[in-house]
Every structure is written in C-alpha cells, then in structure tokens.
Amino acid sequence: xxxxxxxxxxxxxxxxxxxxxxxxxxxxxxxxxxxxxxxxxxxxxxxxxxxxxxxxxxxxxxxxxxxxxxxxxxxxxxxxxxxxxxxxxxxxxxxxxxxxxxxxxxxxxxxxxxxxxxxxxxxxxxxxxxxxxxxxxxxxxxxxxxxxxxxxxxxxxxxxxxxxxxxxxxxxxxxxxxxxxxxxxxxxxxxxxxxxxxxxxxxxxxxxxxxxxxxxxxxxxxxxxxxxxxxxxxxxxxxxxxxxxxxxxxxxxxxxxxxxxxxxxxxxxxxxxxxxxxxxxxxxxxxxxxxxxxxxxxxxxxxxxxxxxxxxxxxxxxxxxxxxxxxxxxxxxxxxxxxxxxxxxxxxxxxxxxxxxxxxxxxxxxx
Numbered sequence: 300x301x302x303x304x305x306x307x308x309x310x311x312x313x314x315x316x317x318x319x320x321x322x323x324x325x326x327x328x329x330x331x332x333x334x335x336x337x338x339x340x341x342x343x344x345x346x347x348x349x350x351x352x353x354x355x356x357x358x359x360x361x362x363x364x365x366x367x368x369x370x371x372x373x374x375x376x377x378x379x380x381x382x383x384x385x386x387x388x389x390x391x392x393x394x395x396x397x398x399x400x401x402x403x404x405x406x407x408x409x410x411x412x413x414x415x416x417x418x419x420x421x422x423x424x425x426x427x428x429x430x431x432x433x434x435x436x437x438x439x440x441x442x443x444x445x446x447x448x449x450x451x452x453x454x455x456x457x458x459x460x461x462x463x464x465x466x467x468x469x470x471x472x473x474x475x476x477x478x479x480x481x482x483x484x485x486x487x488x489x490x491x492x493x494x495x496x497x498x499x500x501x502x503x504x505x506x507x508x509x510x511x512x513x514x515x516x517x518x519x520x521x522x523x524x525x526x527x528x529x530x531x532x533x534x535x536x537x538x539x540x541x542x543x544x545x546x547x548x549x550x551x552x553x554x555x556x557x558x559x560x561x562x563x564x565x566x567x568x569x570x571x572x573x574x575x576x577x578x579x580x581x582x583x584x585x586x587x588x589x590x591x592x593x594x595x596x597x598x599x600x601x602x603x604x605x606x607x608x609x610x611x612x613x614x615x616x617x618x619x620x621x622x623x624x625x626x627x628x629x630x631x632x633x634x635x636x637x638x639x640x641x642x643x644x645x646x647x648x649x650x651x652x653x654x655x656x657x658x659x660x661x662x663x664x665x666x
Contacts, residue, residue, distance in 0.1 A: 326340070356517040363452075367380045373407075378398070395427065397428045414434070491521075520548075530619075546578070549591050575609055577597075580598060615658065
C-alpha cells in the first residue's frame with residue numbers, strides 16, 4: 300500500500316493555533332459506519348450519542364512543560380532544551396533534544412542564572428542528548444524545574460511569537476499550560492511530551508453528564524512521544540518504522556475490557572486505541588492475569604487491520620501522511636481498505652465546512 304494514499308491538502312488557515320474558547324465548544328463530526336453517514340454537532344453533544352453500558356477508555360498521561368529556554372555558559376547563545384525521558388541510571392540526567400545541536404557537544408554547559416546549570420554528557424546516534432541537570436536547589440527534581448520554567452511542548456505547526464521576556468518567550472504560556480492538558484490528566488503520570496489531544500475537549504461537567512447517563516471510564520497511560528508527529532517518508536506504508544511508546548493498563552481497566560456487560564468500548568484518542576489494541580494483540584485472548592499490563596507499544600495500525608477490542612473512537616483531525624491517519628482509515632472499515640477513500644471524503648467535507656484541524660482543533664466521533 301503506497302504512503303501517498305494517505306496524503307491530502309490541508310489549508311494552513313485551518314490548522315488551529317489556539318483552543319476553542321471552551322473545551323466542549325469544539326465541533327464534533329459524527330461518522331456512523333452502519334449507515335455510512337456523517338452529521339455535524341458540538342462536542343458538548345457527545346452524551347446524546349452514548350449511554351448506559353458504554354465505557355470510555357482515556358489516556359490519563361500528563362504533559363510535562365518540557366521545553367526549557369536557557370543560555371550557553373560560553374558565549375551566551377540561546378539553547379532550547381526539550382526533555383524527552385529520564386535516564387534509567389541517574390535522577391538528574393535526562394535524554395533531550397537540543398537546539399542548536401551543532402553547538403552542544405559533550406561538555407557544553409548551559410542554564411539559567413539562579414535556577415540551574417546543565418551539562419551535555421553524551422549524544423546518541425539518533426541525535427538525542429544526555430544532559431545532567433544541576434538545580435540551584437539540589438532537592439528540586441528535573442520535572443519540578445520544568446514545571447516552573449518550561450513551556451508546553453506544542454507541536455511545530457502551532458506557532459508562538461517570541462516576547463520580550465528572555466525566559467518567558469511565549470505570551471500564551473498560561474493558556475497552553477491549562478489547555479494543552481486534559482482535565483483528567485494524572486499528576487502521578489507526568490510522562491508525555493505531547494498531549495493526547497482527543498481528550499482536550501472534555502470538561503468536568505461533561506464527564507459528570509456522561510456518568511449520570513451510565514457511561515463508565517477506564518484509564519490507561521501511554522507515554523506520548525514525538526514519534527506521533529513523524530510523517531511517513533517511505534514509499535510503502537509497510538516500510539515505515541513505527542515509533543515505540545511505553546504503555547500501562549491498570550488492573551481495574553483490564554477488568555472493564557473483559558467485562559461482558561460493557562456495551563461498547565470507546566477509545567478517547569488514537570493513543571488509547573493503540574494501547575488497548577496492542578494489549579489485545581499481545582495477550583491474544585489469554586487475558587486471565589489480573590496484574591497491571593506494562594509494555595512498549597510497537598503496534599502499527601493501518602488498513603486492513605482487524606480490531607479486537609475497540610468499538611468506537613473519538614479523535615481529532617490529523618496530519619497528512621501520518622500514522623494516525625492510517626489508524627483512522629483502518630477503523631472506518633475494519634478488515635478492509637475501503638476506509639481510505641471514505642476518509643478522504645470525510646476530510647474533504649470537514650475542510651469545506653471549515654473544521655479546525657490538528658491538536659487544538661475539532662473532533663470526530665466514529666461509531
């Protein structure tokens with residue numbers, strides 16, 4: 300299957316640069332696979348499509364404000380440090396991306412006066428940099444430091460103007476700190492460097508309304524990484540090297556997945572779907588273990604994928620030539636390839652109707 304089949308023209312003006320005024324005021328395009336129809340709504344209308352016996356599976360990973368602006372000790376040049384994941388061997392050592400990387404060889408020091416100093420320890424073959432942080436307060440962790448000083452790691456298609464404050468270049472930082480985070484994000488799982496964006500549309504009030512209608516919830520954790528934004532560059536979809544992401548499924552959520560009383564299992568976002576379908580593929584029907592499931596997800600979902608667990612999907616509108624687009628096309632027509640052309644038709648209608656695309660954009664419900 301050629302990667303070009305998942306390409307389309309996305310008008311730049313439809314790429315949402317800021318969230319909707321209210322989370323659930325986003326638009327919702329509802330796709331009914333049984334009737335092969337689409338309809339247009341607001342996200343606040345979601346409860347009218349769900350009911351007793353349904354279960355929403357949501358990714359509760361919390362986004363770390365992982366982008367830190369600093370200065371090199373020698374020369375004073377600007378360094379942008381993006382935290383990726385902690386090193387397994389030392390609490391204050393993190394794997395990062397640095398910009399400009401060419402000026403950040405091993406031994407390079409950078410920091411913010413009065414806050415921290417950091418030193419580049421090593422560089423990997425994939426251009427990731429191992430950095431040792433030395434906070435002025437030795438008891439402060441790197442995540443705590445980032446929470447005070449960092450910006451949200453917004454994807455590259457969301458532009459932010461630089462301001463006058465050297466270490467607060469983003470005038471919209473308070474907005475992004477609140478809105479590039481789901482209301483159900485778990486502080487104990489501050490592990491993501493990108494938001495599970497389908498969850499951004501939920502409000503506490505909407506969650507309460509769903510609960511009163513008998514909708515249950517199951518929490519999963521997928522450590523969303525930068526690989527989610529990586530376009531497919533190979534000629535064939537099957538040749539694309541899919542990224543790996545750490546997943547955790549608590550025992551209570553496994554119980555909901557196995558519960559025969561659940562009417563529909565609805566994934567909130569591609570991350571939740573990938574987590575659960577990876578688990579289903581790994582266990583292959585042998586699901587007797589009541590312990591939490593932890594693994595590195597390497598599942599690549601593209602047509603003609605057959606889904607084992609998920610019955611419906613809440614998702615945003617995705618980048619051309621992305622693996623997420625492959626997943627949605629597969630879900631539109633499980634076990635076949637008809638979903639690719641249908642996806643193009645749905646996206647064409649969304650563009651005509653001027654839906655807002657990508658992370659801060661509108662949503663789609665596939666039933």
